[in-house]
Amino acid sequence: MLTIDRHKAWDAIDDVLKAANSAADFTGEDGVMRTSLVSKANSSFRSTSSGEFDVAPLFTELANDDFDKSIELARLFEREAPRAAATIAIARTVLEDRKKK
DSSP: OTTTOHHHHHHHHHHHHHHHHHOTTOOSSSOEEEEEEEOSSOEEEEEEEOGGGOHHHHHHHHHHHOHHHHHHHHTTOSSHHHHHHHHHHHHHHHHHHHHHO
16 A cells, blocks of 8 residues: 555554554564354365564555654554564664665
């Protein structure tokens, strides 16, 4: 979404934060997609690792776009683990930017 429409992406971040804060086990890292298919005869469960649910890539992009706003958003995580993952991603972005200069 960041690639296509940055304005809508910034608007959607509020929903992302609400969802992350409502998930008790969300750490911001090691995202996993779990799917299940249950029928009368069979059941199938599958877990797939997915970086799409990690906060680091998202906050890296947000920090590149607006550093101050990304910091404010990272502070809205209620639990320490996702807040730390977002903050580290923002800091890494700033340090890599300085290294390039």
